[in-house]
Amino acid sequence: MTVFGRLTGRVPEGSARNGAAIAIAALIAGCSINESGVVTSERIEADGAMLYRLKAGGIHLDTRDKQPSLTIGVYDVTHIFPLDCGGSRTTEMKPSKLFGAFDPQLSASRIAGLQLKSGPGETSVTLGLREHMNLISLDRTRDYHRILAYRPDNPAGTFLRINNDYACTIN
Amino acid sequence: MNLAKIGFVACIFLISACEAQNLYVAHDTVVGINAQLSQDRQKGRLVVGYDRDFATIIPRSVDMGNGREEVMSSLGCNHIVVDGISLTEYRDMVVTGDAAIALAKELEGRGELFKCDPSAAG
Numbered sequence: 001m002t003v004f005g006r007l008t009g010r011v012p013e014g015s016a017r018n019g020a021a022i023a024i025a026a027l028i029a030g031c032s033i034n035e036s037g038v039v040t041s042e043r044i045e046a047d048g049a050m051l052y053r054l055k056a057g058g059i060h061l062d063t064r065d066k067q068p069s070l071t072i073g074v075y076d077v078t079h080i081f082p083l084d085c086g087g088s089r090t091t092e093m094k095p096s097k098l099f100g101a102f103d104p105q106l107s108a109s110r111i112a113g114l115q116l117k118s119g120p121g122e123t124s125v126t127l128g129l130r131e132h133m134n135l136i137s138l139d140r141t142r143d144y145h146r147i148l149a150y151r152p153d154n155p156a157g158t159f160l161r162i163n164n165d166y167a168c169t170i171n
Numbered sequence: 172m173n174l175a176k177i178g179f180v181a182c183i184f185l186i187s188a189c190e191a192q193n194l195y196v197a198h199d200t201v202v203g204i205n206a207q208l209s210q211d212r213q214k215g216r217l218v219v220g221y222d223r224d225f226a227t228i229i230p231r232s233v234d235m236g237n238g239r240e241e242v243m244s245s246l247g248c249n250h251i252v253v254d255g256i257s258l259t260e261y262r263d264m265v266v267t268g269d270a271a272i273a274l275a276k277e278l279e280g281r282g283e284l285f286k287c288d289p290s291a292a293g
Binding site (some may be wrong): 121 | 195208262
């Protein structure tokens, strides 16, 4: 009790309140939902593919994924779409339209921190580091042909070929 | 330096509890704590430490429309390179349905086997 009193006694008046305010401000500043908030998003055009990459720190809510997630820490995800889908160029689509109409051929995410995830197929809690990659889920009755090459350290070098528009209008 | 280099050709995991409706490929690495529940919340998994999984789920059968069912036709190759705990490269070539049957017949006619080299097929 004495130690606590001495420690707090050395802090200038109002600093605790200011510190709390800064912490709250930092927390708010570090909040993001999909592409909104403190988050960086970029589109990378590659050979037959468009990579949609999103990086966020702090608290991030992702509702684009099949399993919506809440991450506290570092969140880095890359979605790979065909460059052209049904005559539409994916580089020019708004994210809401893009994810509403098409499923990514590949989604690769990396988180460091705490993540809560819940949706079709999985409900999970992670504390630490997690890398997850999943490919598009293919209907067993359909004809499909895809060739894909992806290197996270060279996203512009991604190569994608698919046989028809079904592959990108699977939603 | 690559700590592991894994190549898979048509890995098949038969799902005992229910039959898969879709062809599905996934890779997952955890360092730390990870707790998962299945969709029906009947199965769970707890990882403490390090774990890496790579899985391909292939549906066992396809309804041919006239009451007949056949094994799903699929030719596939997945190539994964990891460095430490990080995925550094992924390549695949997947062919399903009639396209897989046509490719298999074409390869048979040429006396060739399915080459697990997506980069060469590009």
